[in-house]
Amino acid sequence: MLLADVAAASTAVAATRSRLAKRAVLVDVLRRAAADGPQDVAIVSRYLGGELRQRRTGLGWRSLTSLPEPADTPSLTAADVDAAFAAMAELAGPGSAGARTAAAAELFGAATQDEQRLLRGLVTGELRQGALDALLLDAVAEAAGVPAGAVRRAAMLAGETEAVAVAALAAPTPEAATEALDAFTLTVGRPVRPMLAQSAPDVATALAGLAQGDAPAGEVVVDTKLDGIRIQVHRDGDDVRVYTRSLDDITARVPEIVAAVRLLPAQRLVLDGEALTLDDAGRPRPFQETASRSATRDAELAGSASLTPFFFDVLHVDGRDLLDAPLRERLAVLDQVAAPHVVDRVVTADPAVAAEHFRAVVAAGQEGVVVKAYDAPYEAGRRGAAWVKVKPRHTLDLVVLAVEWGSGRRAGTLSNIHLGARDPAGGFVMLGKTFKGMTDEMLAWQTERFLALAQSREPWGVVVRPEQVVEIAFDGLQRSTRYPGGLALRFARVLRYRDDKPASEADTIDAVRALAAG
DNA sequence: TTCCGACAGTGGGGTCGCAAT
DNA sequence: ATTGCGACCCCACTATCGGAA
Numbered sequence: 314m315l316l317a318d319v320a321a322a323s324t325a326v327a328a329t330r331s332r333l334a335k336r337a338v339l340v341d342v343l344r345r346a347a348a349d350g351p352q353d354v355a356i357v358s359r360y361l362g363g364e365l366r367q368r369r370t371g372l373g374w375r376s377l378t379s380l381p382e383p384a385d386t387p388s389l390t391a392a393d394v395d396a397a398f399a400a401m402a403e404l405a406g407p408g409s410a411g412a413r414t415a416a417a418a419e420l421f422g423a424a425t426q427d428e429q430r431l432l433r434g435l436v437t438g439e440l441r442q443g444a445l446d447a448l449l450l451d452a453v454a455e456a457a458g459v460p461a462g463a464v465r466r467a468a469m470l471a472g473e474t475e476a477v478a479v480a481a482l483a484a485p486t487p488e489a490a491t492e493a494l495d496a497f498t499l500t501v502g503r504p505v506r507p508m509l510a511q512s513a514p515d516v517a518t519a520l521a522g523l524a525q526g527d528a529p530a531g532e533v534v535v536d537t538k539l540d541g542i543r544i545q546v547h548r549d550g551d552d553v554r555v556y557t558r559s560l561d562d563i564t565a566r567v568p569e570i571v572a573a574v575r576l577l578p579a580q581r582l583v584l585d586g587e588a589l590t591l592d593d594a595g596r597p598r599p600f601q602e603t604a605s606r607s608a609t610r611d612a613e614l615a616g617s618a619s620l621t622p623f624f625f626d627v628l629h630v631d632g633r634d635l636l637d638a639p640l641r642e643r644l645a646v647l648d649q650v651a652a653p654h655v656v657d658r659v660v661t662a663d664p665a666v667a668a669e670h671f672r673a674v675v676a677a678g679q680e681g682v683v684v685k686a687y688d689a690p691y692e693a694g695r696r697g698a699a700w701v702k703v704k705p706r707h708t709l710d711l712v713v714l715a716v717e718w719g720s721g722r723r724a725g726t727l728s729n730i731h732l733g734a735r736d737p738a739g740g741f742v743m744l745g746k747t748f749k750g751m752t753d754e755m756l757a758w759q760t761e762r763f764l765a766l767a768q769s770r771e772p773w774g775v776v777v778r779p780e781q782v783v784e785i786a787f788d789g790l791q792r793s794t795r796y797p798g799g800l801a802l803r804f805a806r807v808l809r810y811r812d813d814k815p816a817s818e819a820d821t822i823d824a825v826r827a828l829a830a831g
Numbered sequence: 832t833t834c835c836g837a838c839a840g841t842g843g844g845g846t847c848g849c850a851a852t
Numbered sequence: 853a854t855t856g857c858g859a860c861c862c863c864a865c866t867a868t869c870g871g872a873a
Contacts, residue, residue, distance in 0.1 A: 332838085332869055371849095373858050410850055410857095439840090443868095447838060512864080542861060559860070601845060604861055608847045696837080721840065722867085729842070748842050749864050788863085791844070801844060806864055 314346050314353045316394050316424070317387035319360050320431040326361075327442040335444045339452035346391075347456070347482040356391040358478035360431065362449040363440040366395055366475070367402040368561075371413050374437045381422035383429050394420065394432070441721060446474055453478045458487035459494065467497035469693035472504045472560050499634050501549050501581050504556040506694030508585070508626075510683050510702040516668045519684040519701040532687045534640060535670045536625050536658045538702055540680035541589025541603045544622060548574050548582040566610055570622045579650040581631050585691075586624035586656065596678045601791055625656040625683075628691055639688040640699075660687065675705055706786050707828065709734070709802075709820045710811060712741055713781045716763045717774035719748070719756075727760040727774060732785060732805065734798070734822040741779050742798040742822040749806035750786070759810070782811040782819050790829040798822055800829055 322342040326335045339361055346357040359366050397420045404413050421429055434440030446468075453474075454464040459481065467477045477497060484490035499505060513519035516535075523533055543558035544567075553571040555564045564571060570588060590598040590606055598618075606618045627647040628636055635643050647655055659670045671682045681704035689699035711732040719728030729748040733741030751759070766777035786808050793801035 330868075369859060371858070375857060405849085407850075441840075443839065445839065540862085557861075561860075600862065604846050608845095608861070610848070698836080719841075721842095723841065746843065747864090750866085752866065786864090793844075795844075803844070804863055805843070 314349045314357060314391050315387055316389040316391055316428050316431070318342060318345065319357055319391060320425070320427040322361065323431050323434075323440065323442050324427055326444050330443065332444075332448060335442075335448055336452045336455065339444065339449060340456045343452055343456040343478070343482060351479050351483050353391055354479050354482050355475050356395045358449065358453070359475050360391070360435060361444075361452075362446045362474055363434065363438065363442070363444075365398050365435050367398050370398050370401045370436070371404060371409070372401060372417055372436050376414060376417060377421075377433055377436060380429070381418055383421075383426040384423055385425070387425050387428065389420075389423055389428065449478075450474060453481050457481040457484060457490040459490045463491060463494045465694075467494040469506045469695075470497045470499055472506055499583065499629055499636060501583060501629060502547050502552070502554060504545050504547065504554075504560040505583075505628065505636075506560070507543060507545060507558055508692050508694070508700060509696035510700035511696060511698060513684075513701045513703050514706070516671045516682065516684065516703050517664050519703050520664050520667060522698060522701055523684065523686050532660055532662045533667065534644065534658055534660050534685040534687055535667045536683045536685060537656050537670075537674045537679050538681040538683050538704070539587040539589050539623055539656065540597060540600045541587045541620075542607050544570065544586055544588045546570065546574050546582070546584045546586070546622070546624075548577070548580070548584075550580050551575060563607065566607065567620055569619050573622055573654060577650055577654075579630050581629065582650060583627065583629035584624045584647075584651060585626035585628060586622055586654070588620040588622045590618055591621050597680075599791065622654050623656045624651045624654055625658075626691060627651065636691045636693065639690065640685055641687050643691065671703060680704055704788060707789065708784055708786050708808065709825065710782050710814060710818070711744065711785050712779045712816045712819045713763065713766075713777060713783055714741055714743060714779055715774060715776045716759070717746075723748075723756065725760075726756045727763045728756065729774075730759070730763075730783065730807070732783070732802070733779065734825050735816065735819045736822050743796050744798060744800060744825065745796065745802040745805050747785065747802075747805040747807060751807055755807070755810070762810075780816050782814045782816055784808040784811055790825065798825070800825060 322338050325338045329335060346353040401413050401416050424432055450464050450468055451461050454461040464477060464481060468474045471477050480493040481490045484493050513522055545556045547554045553574045554562060555567050555570050557563055589603045592598055606620055627643050630646055630650055659666060661667055674682060681702060684701045686699040711734055713730050714733045715731040716727040717729040719726050729746050731743055731746050733743045736742050763775055763777050766780060767775040768778050769776045785805050787802040788804040790800050791803050793799055
């Protein structure tokens, strides 16, 4: 199949907001790819989902700043493009950057304007066609004539979409496709997409969200939420593999987790949990230390810092699949097979008990809690309503120092605001930026407001007179080398603009430092 | 007919390894 | 030795479509 066919489909998908219309376009091109063979289905399904088949190519947005003019006529096949990126992914060592740039120039030079747009989107991971993996799975189902649920489940269990698309579309009949999809089962050693949580502002709201209609939630699990990295651990005897949330295999980087899992009583296991670094007293170290330890490839270099695994779910044990078992059953098994590496929890129907657990774990330095429906199955890959996270929230009244022009649907509006705390000695100390929490109405208002406050216009936005106070919510403070105060906000978002408060009454950097000191 | 679940988009800070400077 | 880029760890929140109720 020609890349031009894929690019035309992507353009058509981007041109409509209707998901049904997007799906129809995807179905058409998937069917044509299937007629060309499984290799084309593999490539085309990846590209339509917004990804390259290579996890890392060494190319990013910066590498694409100067590229040749587009070709007038299409010539590239999907297979050509995949081979070109595969070759780039292999490049390493001195001179590789130049060779990669040359290879990219050759590829993009052979691509038409439409094809360049597609390739650029795939390289940067920002295709912006309004359809990614989820809609693609729906399209695969329709193209193969099978229920969407069957395709989705296969993809969750496979941990990827490409193989599922290939299997479903290679089948000559819907019956054969169903059979092919049923062959994707939970397999020890092959990661599944992790179940995700929704969020709620407090424990009471989380419990209300789990209630069925007018009936109260009944017994729920209140799990401790640890501030580390998500891990999915597969054990088959002495063979232990550790995967991240994005299903990256980090086994080689975390020998201490492998060793801990080998000490557990069950021989075949799939566990879901979190890994983090602890201090001598067993309290969690800052997330940045966990991130550093888990990103260091050479375990020898990591020194004394060590990751401790804690598990909150079990998906398989010694031949028994537990994905569809209620959480109640899974936890009973977890306590048998994963002690002492089990997340601390309470089971209760009493909102007061749940709230007390939240208070206690936060006091112990943990991130918060995850409230879970006691009888829900493990919904791989879903951000289902069965898990609801609750974290403490801090707020500050900060001053807007500058604003950046937005992109995409925010093009033409001033979007990303720079935030400063008041320095009692004079001026403001920048603590970070945020674009979150803004409605379209707020974006329109702030565009006008900050243009009026503009002191200077820059290519990226405007620097403003420091007069507008904004109430900011955030999860905590972290060490920063980027900002002058040595501190940065974590997960900052706008709550509201405060027109009742002058900048002279904004929160001070001293108050922020006091908060950081705990 | 209205409601709401699921998606995609819009970006944030920090960490590492690697190649170029 | 330092710098910049790419990849990936943690993410929150809003608008929208279309099926559920």
